[in-house]
Amino acid sequence: MTEKITMADIARMAGVTKSTVSRYFNGGSIKEETREKIQTVIRKHNYEPNTFARLKARESNVIGVVVPTLNSKVTSRVVTSIGRYLRNQGYAALIKDSDHNSELEFRNIRRLMGRNVDGILCSAISVTEELRRLIQSSPVPVVVLAQEFEDGIAVMVDDYGAGRFMGRYVGERVRGRVAYLGVDERDAAVGIWRKQGVMDGLKERGIRDVITFLGDYSYQSGQDMMKQVLRQGKVDAVICATDRLAFGAYRVLGSHGISIPDQVSVAAFGGYDESELLHPQLTTLRFDSYALGYLGAETLLKEIRKEPVPKKQIVGYQLIEGGSVRKLAEEL
Structure with a gap:
């Protein structure tokens, strides 16, 4: 169970300043020795940072995830896989459900763009012209899941x-x-x-x-x-x-x-x-579906880090x- 401690507590127990702990959670540059001290305290107390507080930072280490519904076995597998991968990479997922409504999907993406997330995974209902323009104008990288997207990066099933x-x-x-x-x-x-x-x-x-x-x-x-x-x-x-x-x-x-x-x-x-x-x-x-989520999250983090990624990747079926x-x- 997550223990109720603050970033100030972590700083005190790790013997560092609070600003150093803040840089750690926001992906800033710190010494490896210092990083290990902070990680030791975090693991011992099962600490998880406040996602919304991190959204105020220049680099939030938060990824926006837009899905068509939460009432789907396939979507739950995709979201589970995304969450596992992002946690292992030091990121948190902020999930928005569009309830199979294209207008709500559009608004969800716009809201995430305004909340300083580092990138967005969009399991799109459909790639409309309006959505295409929004993604192309996005200030952060966007990876489309489950739909063809010729004008950007897509991870999809066949x-x-x-x-x-x-x-x-x-x-x-x-x-x-x-x-x-x-x-x-x-x-x-x-x-x-x-x-x-x-x-x-x-x-x-x-x-x-x-x-x-x-x-x-x-x-x-x-x-x-x-x-x-x-x-x-x-x-x-x-x-x-x-x-x-x-x-x-x-x-x-x-x-x-x-x-x-x-x-x-x-x-x-x-x-x-x-x-x-x-x-x-x-x-x-x-x-x-697990591969779809994993590959989508991996591709987005590569995009954020300016690493080369394929424009289209397809996962299999059985x-x-x-x-x-x-x-x-x-x-x-």
Whole structure:
């Protein structure tokens, strides 16, 4: 547990001045011997500096993090990874949630720019022209996560490649109509590129009879879209843009007595731990969200230190093969 001590207490116990302790927390130049004395006191008392007080310094050692929502397993993995990396590097994270609202996202970034953070990680909802101009005019480095950003630095997942992989995977195992439960295209990565990958992958396997629906990221939206699917007649498979949408689809299919995968195959993206609790276990693609957060934070600190970084970096994904998609004949 963090002990309630002040910077003055640290200075007294380390045998240095309070201004020296302040320089330590703000990234200033001090002797290595002095640094070790201060670190020894900090570790002994589990001291954590006041983040908002540090924001008044010229170099705050605080990184702004803007995320579309906190109600997401993927986002929680990304934020956890960012926090771990930054703490190990002597930085703190100041997190702002945009609640899937592009205007609020824009305001959150502007506020962080005015609070003297050293840099910003933005898990963007979408890269609008307004957001593009804001980032380009930023007084501090900005790294965009999870979206393509040709005019700056981006760390992203391969949404198109993952979608194509899943489209091919499902397309090899079904022969009838497929339904796709997607999200608003304002989120280009998931709403456009992931969906396009699925469509292309299905076409490569000869599946052209596809009906698509758009909703939001909620469990309720998954249920609503699945009900719309059933009103349009029989489908052989349902591919969901996220695991949470698949949870809703499972609920509706179960309430209608429709067996998974005997009557309908279901697949999704996300790799949520809860997917393993479904019966049958959900077949899903898990993105390396921890790598996304780690790589984003590492890239931003390199930018702050004026070190060279790639303009675009892509993290991978992994198939978690549950029992929700019909097996190939040769697998039976």
